[in-house]
Amino acid sequence: MYRSVGWGVALICLGSLILSSCVSPSGGGKWPEGLLAEESWIDVARWELVRSGGVEEASLRAEGGGLAVSFAQQGEGFVEPRLLLGGADFSSCEALALRLESRIEARLMVSLVLYEGGRVWETPGKSLESGTHLVVFDLWGELFVPGMELPEGSNPLSSVEALGVRIGGLENPAGTVLLEGIASARSDEPPPWTFLVGGDSDGRELLSEVRVVHTPSPEDPLVELSIPLGVIPDNPYDPDEVDVEAVFVSPGGDSYRVAGFYYVPFRSIRRSFGTLLRMAGPGEFRVRFIAPEEGTWVGYVRVNYRGQESRKPLPPFQAPAPGKGYVGRSKRDPRYFSFQDGTPYIPVGSNVAWYDHRGIAAYDVWFSEMARYGANFARVWMPSWGFGIEWSDTGLGNYHRRQRQAWELDRVLRLAEENDIYVMLCLLNHGAFSTSTNPEWSENPYSSTLGGPLESPGAFVSDAEAWKYFSRRLRYIIARWGYSTHIFAWEIWNETDLATGILQNEAFPRWLEEVAEYIRREDLGRHLVTTSYSVPVDAGDPLWYSMDVVQEHRYGLQEWAPYMVGRVLRAREKTDKPYLFGEFGISGDVPDPEGIHWLDGLWGGIFSGAAGSGMLWWWDLYLEHHDLFPLYRGISRFLEGETLEGMEPHEVEYLGPYQIHMLTRDGEVWIWIKDRTFSFEGLVSKAMGVGLENVTWEPLPSTVLRLPLGPGGYRVEWYDPRTGELIGEDEASASDDVLEVVVPEFTQHLAGKVRRVE
Known part of the structure; x- marks a missing residue:
């Protein structure tokens, strides 16, 4: 996905544990205990405005006791209101907090820049969403990183001449950000000493103990x-x-x-x-x-x-005795997943690719809510602003300055294990090698402008020096996190086609094979391997030959369930590999607070014959914002204790008000029947003239389904798709190859299971 990555600009990585939360929009609101308001700093006369790159229009003015920064950005760049301090002592300041109100719908990135003598200290950038937030910058933790060398006897941050608040985005943001207040947290503890790397033996034995x-x-x-x-x-x-x-x-x-x-x-x-x-x-x-x-x-x-x-x-x-083991392709039906001990695994979840301004505390919320309602899958990225371990601040092949991010990923994987969530870990994001779509190439250490080996992004997949460094990074990632049974799969590259010149390089298919081979060798074959593209790539394409999972990303205004079943049926003509809709959605601000389009993909993914549910992209700005986590409950309960092995999807012709989806295997049929207007398009159509908040669906009358099942007796169960509760059961029998099943009256949608009774 590229529509929401939207930030980065000239900022370095996002990498903070800091909790941030929504606060009162009042600039005079109380600060949390431990933060001291720096009221004299909110004086527009003490500030100057600096802009860079594509920011052509910018202004700074006093507003409501704060400072309003208005700007319009095109392409890469940032705007930076800068407070002139004249030599302030920050050496005992362990954190700075900003109360910020963003009036811009696009996601922004904000960092602090401290100017001291000839040195510029910049914190990692933090994601800033629309609304009012308390954003805390851990100065000691974010500025003093492993591997940093300080002159003996130096006292950093003791004479700061200026403090900048750097703001930018990758979605061409335009509008106003209000700085309502600044507060500092002072500490009596001595400032942190860094642990240096470099030097020679200290005289001890090379390896003395384990x-x-x-x-x-x-x-x-x-x-x-x-x-x-x-x-x-x-x-x-x-x-x-x-x-x-x-x-x-x-x-x-x-x-x-x-x-x-x-x-x-x-x-x-x-x-x-x-x-x-x-x-x-x-x-x-x-x-x-x-x-x-x-x-x-x-x-x-x-x-x-x-x-x-x-x-x-x-x-x-x-x-101890091994548990379920790692997730792989089912030996009984390789189109689906199971653990090493044969226990079925059906992924149900969404993307949670990176954290927001709360830092990894956001994953405490997301994973606990997902687990509470039965979700068991999450897709997480390793981008420069998140869990990436190699970027412009590290240079190539040395991850010392990113050990904070590595420790954070340790913690997130532990959270996944505690909540029984299986993570698809995406190793490369498209923007890192793009000059056009969410472009970060100018900050990529592989670029020759930063001392790297590549004149252009596309050479990444054919340059021997680039492979040396990338394979080294893969080795480190697998060594550190490959142990985890809760890594579902390694995803090599998110939407590779959006990276500049990669697919156009004839070396790419072979490079993809070599990466997959290298991962499997270093990983001892423990985990699945996949990749992704921004447009559907035919399941029979050679690009999938070395992958374990065919993954599709799809966006737009469409009926998700019929689309998904059509895609999987065509894929099954070409491959027996599991098919997964790794991203889908409409937009982050879609007017669908009830999650109707998400339900369509959540259930549609399962009933399409894919190996798991459709994985929604918009997690924080949509899923969490509208508190839609409970929608996992219905599908997870419906699937509890079940297996998809042997299931075949069907395109069902339907007339009248019903839309019907079926999975079948010997002696068994699963049914998902909908009001055909119960979709996002139907929602919009119904809302015309009455307003979104007034849309209702009338109950649909009982109907009869003729199911392709042989003679015998059958048990029929009906479930509420929102809760997964069993709401009705019946018995039926067939004397020929067709079983007639009476569908009860329902509203919106209904799920059922029909099984032969021996």
């Missing part, structure tokens, strides 16, 4: 090793300099090689206004692994540092 820092249990089967080294590598993320791996040996004698990864610990600090994040110690190598076999495991750790090699046995550990 510690188990997480012991496996039936509730949590992860074993995690800590591997401190007696050297300090220049770049601990470069396996050509330092290569760490563990070899685990099962009770049956099978060996599993798992790469190590460099890890910087963090700790969270709760404040009344949010959660701050601090480095909790120096970095070290870690290894994560979930044993696929019960019993006593042994093995060893191997380290190669600049040609010097050392090995140590790892402490034996007792692995």
Whole structure:
């Protein structure tokens, strides 16, 4: 999806744990405890306005006790109101908070820029949605990152000459943002020291010990090793300099090689206004692994540092009996999914690709609400403004300045495990290699303008130097997160066709195969692999040959359920791979507060013969905004304890007021029957003349369905699609190959199951 990515501009990554929440629009409202209002700063005479790039019109004025910034942006750029301070001391200021009202519908990005002498300090950007919000910037946690070298005896932020509030977007935003107030949080604690990387051996043995820092249990089967080294590598993320791996040996004698990864610990600090994040110690190598076999495991750790090699046995550990295992294609019906133990898995969920101004606290809300109503799938990205570990602030091949983001993704995957949600993790976003659609290429470290190897984005898939760095990134991602049974799949690239010149490069198909092969090799074949495009790509296209899942993204005003079943039926003529609608929707501000179009795709995905529900794109601006999480309940209850294996979808001809969708297998039919006007188009049509808030649907009368089932007795169950509750049951029998089933009166839609009774 590209319609909502809309930000980034000249900003660096989004990477904050800070809680932010809606607050009173009054500029004089109280600040949370611990924040001190800086009232003298809200004086328009102390500010100047700076603009960059595509911002041609901009103004700054006093309004209602605050500062109003109005601008119109075309293309890349930003506007920055800048407070002139003349040498203010920020060295004891651990956080700054802004009370901002955005009157712009498009999503913006906001960062703080502090100017001190010849140094410019910029925080990661934060997503700003329309409305009034308290946005907190964790200065100590966001400005002082691993790998930063400070001159001995320096006292950073002790003489700040100016403070800028940088605002921009990628959707050509135009309008006004009101800065209602600024507050600071001071701390008596000493400012954080950074943990530096670089240097030579400190004289210790290269590999002196291996510690188990997480012991496996039936509730949590992860074993995690800590591997401190007696050297300090220049770049601990470069396996050509330092290569760490563990070899685990099962009770049956099978060996599993798992790469190590460099890890910087963090700790969270709760404040009344949010959660701050601090480095909790120096970095070290870690290894994560979930044993696929019960019993006593042994093995060893191997380290190669600049040609010097050392090995140590790892402490034996007792692995519990494996649980369901990883998600894969069903062995009984490869068009659907199951766990390694054969338990069916039917994805029901949506996209939650990145967090908003609340930081990863947003995932606490989203995952808990999704789990509460039975959802079990989420699609998450690794973009520059979210969980990306390599960008312009890191350079290529060194992820030290992105360890905060890596720690945040650790936490989000743990949240997924706690809520039993399976994550499709998207490794590349289109904008990073685009010069036109949500363009970020000017900030991409692969660009030659930033010292990278590529003159143009399209060369990414054919340049040997680019592959060296990208494969290194893949290795790190798999080493750190590949252990998790709650990663559903690796998605290589979101909507690759929107990246400039990639599909036009004849090397792309082979590159895609090589990436898939590399992932499977490093990942020990544990997870599914897929990719995506912004337009439907035929399921028989060679681009899908190396993928495990065919994924479609689709947007527009259409009847979702009939569209989906048509797409899957055509796909089944070409492939037996699972088909998944990874993104669908209309727009983020669609006038559908009841979620009618989402229900159409949620149920339509299942009844199309796809391997899961349709996955809505608009999660925070629509799903959460209208509190539509309860709509998961109906489909999740309907599917509870079921399998889709063997199910065949059908295009059903219908007359009159009914729209009918069916899945069938031997002796069984699932039915989803709708009022044919119960769709977004029907909603808009009904709203004409009466208004959206007055739309109602009248009950449809009982009807009779003739189902293609053989002779015998059958049990008929009817379910409320909104709640999943069983609302009626009956018995029926057939003496020939057609069973007549009486459909009760219903409003909007109804779901049913018909099964042969032995």
